Each structure stands twice: as C-alpha cells, then as structure tokens.
Amino acid sequence: xxxxxxxxxxxxxxxxxxxxxxxxxxxxxxxxxxxxxxxxxxxxxxxxxxxxxxxxxxxxxxxxxxxxxxxxxxxxxxxxxxxxxxxxxxxxxxxxxxxxxxxxxxxxxxxxxxxxxxxxxxxxxxxxxxxxxxxxxxxxxxxxxxxxxxxxxxxxxxxxxxxxxxxxxxxxxxxxxxxxxxxxxxxxxxxxxxxxxxxxxxxxxxxxxxxxxxxxxxxxxxxxxxxxxxxxxxxxxxxxxxxxxxxxxxxxxxxxxxxxxxxxxxxxxxxxxxxxxxxxxxxxxxxxxxxxxxxxxxxxxxxxxxxxxxxxxxxxxxxxxxxxxxxxxxxxxxxxxxxxxxxxxxxxxxxxxxxxxxxxxxxxxxxxxxxxxxxxxxxxxxxxxxxxxxxxxxxxxxxxxxxxxxxxxxxxxxxxxxxxxxxxxxxxxxx
Numbered sequence: 001x002x003x004x005x006x007x008x009x010x011x012x013x014x015x016x017x018x019x020x021x022x023x024x025x026x027x028x029x030x031x032x033x034x035x036x037x038x039x040x041x042x043x044x045x046x047x048x049x050x051x052x053x054x055x056x057x058x059x060x061x062x063x064x065x066x067x068x069x070x071x072x073x074x075x076x077x078x079x080x081x082x083x084x085x086x087x088x089x090x091x092x093x094x095x096x097x098x099x100x101x102x103x104x105x106x107x108x109x110x111x112x113x114x115x116x117x118x119x120x121x122x123x124x125x126x127x128x129x130x131x132x133x134x135x136x137x138x139x140x141x142x143x144x145x146x147x148x149x150x151x152x153x154x155x156x157x158x159x160x161x162x163x164x165x166x167x168x169x170x171x172x173x174x175x176x177x178x179x180x181x182x183x184x185x186x187x188x189x190x191x192x193x194x195x196x197x198x199x200x201x202x203x204x205x206x207x208x209x210x211x212x213x214x215x216x217x218x219x220x221x222x223x224x225x226x227x228x229x230x231x232x233x234x235x236x237x238x239x240x241x242x243x244x245x246x247x248x249x250x251x252x253x254x255x256x257x258x259x260x261x262x263x264x265x266x267x268x269x270x271x272x273x274x275x276x277x278x279x280x281x282x283x284x285x286x287x288x289x290x291x292x293x294x295x296x297x298x299x300x301x302x303x304x305x306x307x308x309x310x311x312x313x314x315x316x317x318x319x320x321x322x323x324x325x326x327x328x329x330x331x332x333x334x335x336x337x338x339x340x341x342x343x344x345x346x347x348x349x350x351x352x353x354x355x356x357x358x359x360x361x362x363x364x365x366x367x368x369x370x371x372x373x374x375x376x377x378x379x380x381x382x383x384x385x386x387x388x389x390x391x392x393x394x395x396x397x398x399x400x401x402x403x404x405x406x407x408x409x410x411x412x413x414x415x416x417x418x419x420x421x422x423x424x425x426x427x428x429x430x431x
Contacts, residue, residue: 027093040116112151309336331361334389358415361414386402389412393416400413400415
C-alpha cells in the first residue's frame with residue numbers, strides 16, 4: 001500500500017524563562033515591603049547619633065523598656081514566620097503578618113496604624129486573594145478592616161484623637177489590594193477553564209481525525225472485497241478452487257474491517273458532529289495513510305533536524321491491520337517530535353517489537369525531563385501530544401505509559417493488541 005511522507009518536524013522552540021513574579025517566592029515580596037519599613041525608624045531615631053530631627057511616633061527612648069524590646073522581637077518573629085509560610089499556608093501566614101504589624105505598633109506605644117508598615121500587609125493580602133477562594137479573601141479583607149477600625153475606636157475611647165486619621169486611607173489601600181488579588185484569581189480560573197475546553201476539543205478533534213483516517217482503511221478493504229467477490233462470481237463455475245480462495249479472502253478482510261470498526265465505534269459516538277462539507281472534501285483529497293514502513297524515513301527526517309533516531313525491530317516483521325499500523329506510526333511520530341521539541345538531547349531510540357498477540361512500540365531518550373508537568377511529561381506550548389497518543393491507544397484497547405525514566409530521560413511506550421486473524425487478513429489485503 002503506498003504511503004505518504006511524514007510531515008516535516010517544526011523547529012525546536014527556545015526555552016521560555018519564568019516571569020520574575022513566579023521566580024521570586026511571594027513571602028520575599030512581603031518581606032521586602034514589611035522589613036525596611038520596620039527597620040527604618042529604629043535606625044533613624046534610635047541607632048544613629050542624635051540630630052535635630054525628632055519623631056513623636058518613634059521617640060529615641062521608646063524601646064528602652066524591656067517590654068518594648070520583647071514586643072519588637074515578637075513583631076519581627078511573627079512577620080518573618082508569615083513571610084516563610086505564605087506560599088504554603090497562606091491564610092495562617094497572612095494572619096501572622098497582620099499580627100506582627102499590630103505588635104510592632106504596640107512596641108512603639110502607638111495608638112495609630114502606620115501607613116508604611118501596612119504596605120507589606122497589602123502585598124500579602126493581594127497574594128492571598130489571588131491564591132485562595134473569594135470567601136477566604138473577603139474574610140481576610142474584613143479582618144484587616146476590623147483591625148483598622150479597632151485603632152479608631154481605641155483613640156475615640158481614650159479621647160486621643162488628634163488631626164486627620166490615617167486609618168481610612170489605609171483601608172482604601174487594603175480594599176484595592178483585595179480587588180487586585182481577586183482579579184488575578186478570576187483571570188487564573190478563566191485560564192484553567194480555557195485549557196479544559198481546549199483539552200476537550202483536542203479529544204474530539206483527535207477522534208474525528210482518526211475517523212477520517214479510518215475512512216481510507218475501510219474504503220481500501222471494501223475495494224478488495226468488491227474485487228475478490230467479482231472475481232469469484234466470474235470463475236465460480238469454471239474454476240471453483242480460485243472462487244473458494246477469493247471468497248476466503250473476502251471473509252478475512254471483512255472480519256478485519258469489522259473488528260476495526262467495532263474498536264472505533266464506541267469512542268466515535270461521543271464526538272460532536274463536524275461540518276460535513278469540508279471534511280468530505282478533505283477525505284477525497286487525502287493521501288493513503290502512513291505506517292511502520294515509514295519509520296526509516298521518519299528517522300532520516302528527524303536526524304536531518306538534529307536529533308538522531310535509532311530504529312530497532314524485534315520479532316517477526318509482518319503485515320499489520322491498517323488501523324493498528326497507522327496508530328503505531330503516529331504514536332512514534334508524536335513521541336519523536338516531543339523529543340525534538342523538549343528533550344534537549346541529540347538522539348533517541350525507537351523499539352518496535354512484533355509479538356504473537358500484540359505490537360509494542362517504545363520511544364526513549366536521555367534528555368532532561370521538566371518537573372511539575374502533567375503526568376510527569378514535558379510541557380508543550382501548543383497541541384496535546386500525549387493526550388492524542390493515549391486516545392489512540394485507548395481506542396484500540398491497548399495500554400499506554402509515558403513518564404521520566406529512573407536512569408534519566410523520558411520513555412513513551414504503547415502496547416497494541418492484535419486481533420485474531422489480523423495477520424492473515426493483512427496478507428490477503430496486500431495481495
């Protein structure tokens with residue numbers, strides 16, 4: 001059966017660095033906002049020699065009392081602990097940062113919230129609202145506003161209110177920080193939803209593509225059946241042995257085709273209906289599908305692209321059912337393409353093993369796997385390579401595995417069962 005050349009492999013994209021906001025831990029951002037604001041008055045009004053400048057909020061002897069020093073140490077301890085835990089236990093970490101801010105004001109015997117010190121609280125609240133559900137963000141925002149209201153109530157109760165209060169302005173920054181974090185959270189949720197939709201559409205597109213490829217296989221099998229049946233009808237009276245042989249071929253090819261259709265029917269029923277006109281036009285113009293006979297050509301094309309592909313065949317090489325042959329080639333092709341794109345290696349190996357009742361294909365390399373990718377796989381900028389391979393194998397009732405190797409690199413393996421009579425049917429179809 002003639003085969004079409006495999007598609008050319010795309011150029012290897014350069015690795016994309018992570019954004020700066022994701023490379024730096026969130027607790028470090030909070031610490032950069034909170035710590036300088038807490039250390040600055042200590043250095044300016046306590047440690048440096050006396051100058052004309054003097055602060056009522058930060059008196060030079062305000063930390064001389066042992067209780068003030070203990071409260072100052074406790075404030076730094078709470079804030080530092082919150083910064084460390086912010087990426088793992090966000091809610092608890094935020095409460096520690098707010099608590100450290102309040103204890104710091106108690107150490108200086110202040111009855112007013114410090115605007116600069118609450119800048120770190122705003123950064124922590126923005127991260128909390130971006131990572132946690134909306135309800136948790138609302139609770140954290142309301143709790144912070146309650147702390148600010150407590151400062152106002154305390155001054156009103158003690159008749160210590162003088163000048164313009166800073167708490168309303170701080171409350172405004174707290175609300176803005178919560179809204180910014182909530183916007184980031186909604187954008188992330190929308191992105192996840194889009195990825196889920198894209199994955200579902202990829203499954204449907206893969207099923208429809210397999211159906212179009214099966215169109216060629218079924219058309220070829222029906223053509224053989226028609227030819228053999230016509231030949232048997234012409235010689236049934238003059239050459240009964242040849243007629244019997246032709247009808248045997250019809251039976252084998254028909255059973256093979258029905259077996260392939262049964263394996264496909266259950267999954268294809270779930271796919272949405274595609275526009276009929278364009279698909280029919282594409283089916284008429286499609287070339288015959290490729291198969292394992294094209295592995296050497298695929299290896300040569302990939303080697304020319306910079307990654308050497310070593311092909312090893314084991315067992316008795318024999319004709320295979322068209323759907324299994326095509327699926328095996330597509331799986332190898334996609335796995336080799338992933339090696340070229342993501343493995344950062346100069347070679348890989350393709351093993352094809354012909355067993356009595358199944359076909360096993362395996363693609364291995366020694367490239368660098370990327371941690372944190374789905375299923376242990378390497379991330380893909382576009383497309384759903386592993387998803388498509390797994391879908392193909394599932395439609396053929398086979399087994400599929402993909403993941404990092406213990407000795408290093410990556411491994412993709414597929415086991416495709418061969419139905420009984422498949423070899424005989426494939427040989428009959430080749431005649």
